[in-house]
Amino acid sequence: MTTRSLSDLSESRIQQLLAFDRLLNIMDDLRAQCPWDKKQTIQSLRHLTIEETYELSDAIMENDLPEIKKELGDILLHIVFYAKIASETNDFEIKDILHGICDKLIVRHPHIYGDGSGQPVIAETEEQVKQNWEQIKLKEGNKSVLGGVPASLPALVKAMRIQEKARGAGFDWEEKQQVWEKVEEEMQEFKEHFNADDNSVIDQEKAEGEFGDLLFSLVNYARFIDINPETALERTNKKFIKRFTYLETQSRADGKQLHEMTLAEMDEYWNKAKTL
Incomplete structure (x- = not known):
């Protein structure tokens, strides 16, 4: 060039x-x-x-x-x-x-700029581009496909990037139904070990591990249906903040204090906020 x-x-x-x-x-x-x-x-x-x-x-x-x-x-x-x-x-x-x-961009896009060998590099789909990208990074010195995932990334974002990197190396589920079955499997395991109706003492470390597995499988399914889990959760955060702020503001305007209200009373304001 x-x-x-x-x-x-x-x-x-x-x-x-x-x-x-x-x-x-x-x-x-x-x-x-x-x-x-x-x-x-x-x-x-x-x-x-x-x-x-x-x-x-x-x-x-x-x-x-x-x-x-x-x-x-x-x-x-x-x-x-x-x-x-x-x-x-x-x-x-x-x-x-x-x-x-x-x-770096020139090297990472051999299907546009060539790779210096004189032989054409084909990448007609997004997946082929990603696979080429990961192979090139390994040639550049990365010891692992996952080596490019920053350790300090927030866990939800990191899970998504780990799964994307693994897919680029060809390690992935074939059908989204398989992924959903894994979600249901992880959910069932969590329910069996940590039934909310059972008041027995919970092994917190084991519960955390199983819950992590469930979250990871949900992130995987989100990826298969083109949902960014970080964006989805942040939109829900913003929605909750908006509705809870309405609950606070309107109840205060009506002369009420949150700590003195019943849950049923709060729900009335919450349901109104959902219509806005």
Whole structure:
């Protein structure tokens, strides 16, 4: 793949590059002149970057495009900030980041750019692309297909990524009915060992393990029917918060206190909230 010269660029692309150049120049100014920006390190920015990522996630969940644009700008600033700090110690700079991701994308898409062998690489479906991707990553030095799953991912997201990675290596159920049967099997095992009607003492460690198996199988089924379990659960969280907030607000407006209300009284407000 060749690199184009500036004379080959469209006006739109030139404006994009000028906008990026403006951000780089502002970052140079801030790093040189602002007491707060001068003090930051790669380590000190970490928790702020995590916060910005979650804010972007919230905006995406709400499909708030103006807010998505704003949060993407904040994350882009962080990328430029990390690059600026690293450039001061001659470890890397922004062009190294950009060339690095470009090189990786070219290598990871041999069905578009070729693999250097002169032989065509075929990937006509999404699944073929994913399988090629995982094989290439193993050639790059990954010792396991699952090695690319970050250890610090939230458990629900991690379960989804683990299953996707395993599928990319060909390890997966063939039919969604098989997956649902596994869900029912795990549910039955959980019910048999931890019957809610039985007041006997529960082995918490074993219960946790069985419940984890049940959740993992549900995530697996969600994947088979193209549902992102993290998104689904977050939408339910937001729905619960909205309804519970209505319960609090309206009962307070009626002169009632939650801790003094019966569950039946609360349900009246809850059912009203469901109609909104």
